[in-house]
Amino acid sequence: MDHYAVLGLEQGASAADIKRAYRRLSRRYHPGINPGDRAAQALFERINEAYETLTDPVRREQYDASGSVAPRPAAGPLQFAGFDFSVAAHGQQAATFTELFADVLHPPAEVEAARPEHGADLHAAVTVSFLDAIRGVQRQVVVTRQDACAACRGAGRVTASEARCAQCGGTGAVRWARGHMVFARSCPGCGGTGRLRHQRCAPCGASGRVVRSDAVPVLVPPGTRDGARVRLPGQGHGGRAGGRSGDLHVTVHVAPHPLCVRNGDDIHLYVPVAVHEAVLGARIAVPSLEGTVKLTIPPGTQAGRQFRLSGRGAPTAGGERGDLIVHVNLVLPEVLDERSRELMREFGRLNDEDVRRELREASHQTTERRT
Ligand SMILES: [Zn+2]
Ligand SMILES: [Zn+2]
Structure with a gap:
């Protein structure tokens, strides 16, 4: 790291400037003022190293001659890149040192590599006739599911001819200020190379995911009862980063039959x-x-x-x-016609047995028991 940047100075700074900068920074980041804060201690060690190098004329000459070019930051979390008092402090004013370093201690999630993730299950319903449920039938259900983009195979980007990365201007690092402190991290757009061999995938908007509607064949087995569920493994939402797809659960409703x-x-x-x-x-x-x-x-x-x-x-x-x-x-x-009515009357005369005999006997017994 650039010793001048650590002290918030230009390369030609005078010995008095260096002393003043060191006093100002050590008052704020001295371990005695920030007890137990390891980030403050690490920063204070860098401030000390810069001060000791730049106040020793021989070491300063060697340092200036060898070039104070800041090494390209390694891929990964944010790194402290020095102070810059030329810009006005902006962003939130952190109350504590740890708060100030929250982004350094907890790097944003986008830096983390994609982990395999299972796709979620899907649910659908299908209605079949009474006889289809007994005999078994094949039906189709239309499901809307998220799946890996076919154009980029879920990567969110496609291979293209090499070009300078616009996000970092080809430097491979993006810089980020918090107050007067400047941090740098490997450019997420190009992975720190400064060159782009990929461009964002247009069909999926670089998300690597697309939403699709598909007709899925569902085999309703013979003898299926109303409310039964049919499970179709792997027919749910697609997984991420090689994770397996979810399942499709189809609930079968059986329509009532008139007879x-x-x-x-x-x-x-x-x-x-x-x-x-x-x-x-x-x-x-x-x-x-x-x-x-x-x-x-x-x-x-x-x-x-x-x-x-x-x-x-x-x-x-x-x-x-x-x-x-x-x-x-x-x-x-x-019976509407007179001939049929006459036949029924005659039928009644010929068959005059008492069809309610049992009923009358039963009600008679009930009456007797009451009195
Ligand atoms: Zn895509
Ligand atoms: Zn870049």
Whole structure:
């Protein structure tokens, strides 16, 4: 480091200037005034070294002759580069010495090398029909995710012909003042080389990240229940600096079916049956996952009766099948014409059994118990 800069002086400064500068600085940065402050002590040692060199005529001559060119700062955190009393103090006025050096002791994050970082998980939802959920189906969900920029492969910059770095004017260092103290650090734009072989990537604005919308195929497995989740590894947000991508979690909503209800692995199907079919018996066609099956309705079938077709329900996780349970849903005819009405009256006369006998007996017993 330049001994003159440490004392805030020009190269041709007189012996009196050097003494005055030293007295002023040592009053402020003496370890006795800043007990236990290692940064203050290190700075004070540099002030001393500069003072001892420049007040010794032989050493000063040697120093001036060898050239007081400041070495190029190494890559990394800020380094103290000397005082400059020619500029007015600006920036915050720090109360303590440690506060003054906060930026030196805690270098900004941009200096740190990029660490691998996992991409975040994504969540999406898909709605499938009742039968698609039972049979299994492939769907697509459109997800908007952050990913590495394809143009620069996430680096934020692309290779270009060599040019002088505009950020540091080709010196490789950027200087930064705090009060009268000047700090320097390796230029973040060119890594301290002063030359640029890269230029910022335009498609991603140098961030290395882009936001994309993609249609992702989602396989809904057979037998999926309402609210089940399908996990797609690596389909979430992209990772940073070689970190793995997050996962995509898809929640499956199963739309209700007008005639089917699922209960566990059994499927309950409510089949409309006409009065004459229930009375006389019939063979009716019932839809199942394997196509239509014929079901025999015996004569005299009551409303609500159930028929169990084993092994025709929903697929289970163990590779088996639940049952298909057919419920008889008796549908009364809409009798509008006089001929049908007459037939029903006649039917009633011929079949005059008391259908509410049990009900009447039950209510009679209740009345007896009360009195
Ligand atoms: Zn890019
Ligand atoms: Zn630069």
